[in-house]
Amino acid sequence: MAFTLGWYLRHTEPNPTAPPVGDGPTGEQADSYRTDIQTLGMIKDLVRNLSSDNDELQMHCASAIFKCAEDKQTRDLVRKYKGLQPLVSLLHKADNKQLLAAATGAIWKCSISQENVTKFQEYKALEILVSLLTDQPEEVLVNVVGALGEFAQIPANKAAIREFGGIKPLVKLLTSPNQALLVNVTKAVGACATNKDNMVIIDQLDGIRLVWSLLKNPSADVQSSAAWALCACTENAEDAGETARSLIGGFQLIVKLLSSTNNEVLASICAAICKIAKDEENLAILTDFGVVPSLAKLTNTTDDRLRHHLADAIAQCCMWGSNRASFGEAGAVAPLVRYLKSKEGSVQRSTAMALYQLSRNPNNCITMHEKEVVQPLIHMMGSDDEELQEAAAGCVRSIRLLYMANRNAELFTFRN
Structure with a gap:
C-alpha cells in the first residue's frame, strides 16, 4: 500500500x-x-x-x-x-x-x-503547532x-496562540522569502490581530511595518493576503494612523496597487483603503496621491467581491474636501447605480452607503436621478438590514431635497 x-x-x-x-x-x-x-x-x-x-x-x-x-x-x-x-x-x-x-x-x-x-482543540493540537513555529x-x-490561520478563526484560539508564545515567531516569519509561507503567515497574523492584546505585541514587534512592506512583494497572492492583514492591524492598533504615515512611500504604494489586474488584490487594497482612510489625515494624504480617480477607474467592474469593497472605499473617501464632487467628475456615480442590481446583500449595502455619501453633492444627485436610482432605493428602504434602510433613505432624501429646491426656484422665477 x-x-x-x-x-x-x-x-x-x-x-x-x-x-x-x-x-x-x-x-x-x-x-x-x-x-x-x-x-x-x-x-x-x-x-x-x-x-x-x-x-x-x-x-x-x-x-x-x-x-x-x-x-x-x-x-x-x-x-x-x-x-x-x-x-x-x-x-x-x-x-x-x-x-x-x-x-x-x-x-x-x-x-x-x-x-x-x-476536535483538534480537544487533542491539544494548538499548543503543539505553536511549538513547531521555530527550527523547522x-x-x-x-x-x-x-493551520494556525484556520485555528485563529475561532476567537478563543487567538488568545491561546498568544498564551502559548506564538505571536512573536509568527511576526518573525513575515520576513521570510518563501511566498507560500508569506501568504499563510499574513493570514494568521491578520486573524490574530483582531485580538487587542495580540495587536499590542504585533505592534511592539514592528509587525505593522512588516505587513506594509509585503505589499511590495511581486506575488499577487502575497499582496492580497498582506492587504487583508493590514485591514485587521489598522483597525485594532492604537496608533495605526501615525504608523502608516511614518512609512515612506506607503501611501503611494497602496494607491499604485489600484492599477493591479488581479481582482483579489484590488478588493483587498480597497478594503485596506477603507480602514486607513478612517483617519482624516491619512485620507487627506491618500487624496493628494490620487486615490479618487484611481478608485473611480475601477467602478465598471462586474466582480461582486470587488464591488463590495470598492463601494466601501468610495463611501469612506467621500469624507474629505471635495472628494464627493471629484468622484462625480471622474464618472464613478453612474456605474455605482448599476451595483444596486446585484443579488449580494453586502454589495447592495455598501453601494447604498456610497451613493448616500455621493448624493450630498447636487451634481451627483442629478446623475443618480437620470440613471433611475430612486425606484431600487425605495425598494431597499423596506429591507430588514437597518444600515441599508438608512443609506437608501438618506440618498432618496438628498435627491428629493434637490428636486424641491429646483422646483421652488422655478416657481419663484415664474412668479417674478
Missing part, C-alpha cells in the same frame, strides 16, 4: 505546462485519482493506517489526506472515521520531517472545517502556519 500511495502522490500534481512523462497521469487523471480516493471508501483505510507502525505508510496516508482535504466531504469523512487524533499524534514524530510535513499539511486542510478545529523546514512551516 505504501508503494501504491507513494506513486499516486508523486503524480497527482504534475507541472501543467509540461507534457505527461512516461506512465504518469495527466492533470485530468490526477483529479480522477483524488475522486477515487474520496468515493471508493479509501478515506477509512487511510485513517486506519495513520496508526500503523510503518512511518512511510503513515506519511503517505497523511499526504493523501493533505491532498484530498480541500474537499469538505473528505474533511468530514476524516472526522467521521476518527482520523483527527492520529494526525495530532504524528506531530510527536518531529524528527521525521517528511512525516511531519505530511501530518501538518493534513491538519491544515482538515482545519478548514471549524468542526474539525474543535519551510515545507513544515507553511503547513503549521496555514
Whole structure:
C-alpha cells in the first residue's frame, strides 16, 4: 500500500505546462485519482493506517489526506472515521520531517472545517503547532502556519496562540522569502490581530511595518493576503494612523496597487483603503496621491467581491474636501447605480452607503436621478438590514431635497 500511495502522490500534481512523462497521469487523471480516493471508501483505510507502525505508510496516508482535504466531504469523512487524533499524534514524530510535513499539511486542510478545529482543540493540537513555529523546514512551516490561520478563526484560539508564545515567531516569519509561507503567515497574523492584546505585541514587534512592506512583494497572492492583514492591524492598533504615515512611500504604494489586474488584490487594497482612510489625515494624504480617480477607474467592474469593497472605499473617501464632487467628475456615480442590481446583500449595502455619501453633492444627485436610482432605493428602504434602510433613505432624501429646491426656484422665477 505504501508503494501504491507513494506513486499516486508523486503524480497527482504534475507541472501543467509540461507534457505527461512516461506512465504518469495527466492533470485530468490526477483529479480522477483524488475522486477515487474520496468515493471508493479509501478515506477509512487511510485513517486506519495513520496508526500503523510503518512511518512511510503513515506519511503517505497523511499526504493523501493533505491532498484530498480541500474537499469538505473528505474533511468530514476524516472526522467521521476518527482520523483527527492520529494526525495530532504524528506531530510527536518531529524528527521525521517528511512525516511531519505530511501530518501538518493534513491538519491544515482538515482545519478548514471549524468542526474539525474543535476536535483538534480537544487533542491539544494548538499548543503543539505553536511549538513547531521555530527550527523547522519551510515545507513544515507553511503547513503549521496555514493551520494556525484556520485555528485563529475561532476567537478563543487567538488568545491561546498568544498564551502559548506564538505571536512573536509568527511576526518573525513575515520576513521570510518563501511566498507560500508569506501568504499563510499574513493570514494568521491578520486573524490574530483582531485580538487587542495580540495587536499590542504585533505592534511592539514592528509587525505593522512588516505587513506594509509585503505589499511590495511581486506575488499577487502575497499582496492580497498582506492587504487583508493590514485591514485587521489598522483597525485594532492604537496608533495605526501615525504608523502608516511614518512609512515612506506607503501611501503611494497602496494607491499604485489600484492599477493591479488581479481582482483579489484590488478588493483587498480597497478594503485596506477603507480602514486607513478612517483617519482624516491619512485620507487627506491618500487624496493628494490620487486615490479618487484611481478608485473611480475601477467602478465598471462586474466582480461582486470587488464591488463590495470598492463601494466601501468610495463611501469612506467621500469624507474629505471635495472628494464627493471629484468622484462625480471622474464618472464613478453612474456605474455605482448599476451595483444596486446585484443579488449580494453586502454589495447592495455598501453601494447604498456610497451613493448616500455621493448624493450630498447636487451634481451627483442629478446623475443618480437620470440613471433611475430612486425606484431600487425605495425598494431597499423596506429591507430588514437597518444600515441599508438608512443609506437608501438618506440618498432618496438628498435627491428629493434637490428636486424641491429646483422646483421652488422655478416657481419663484415664474412668479417674478
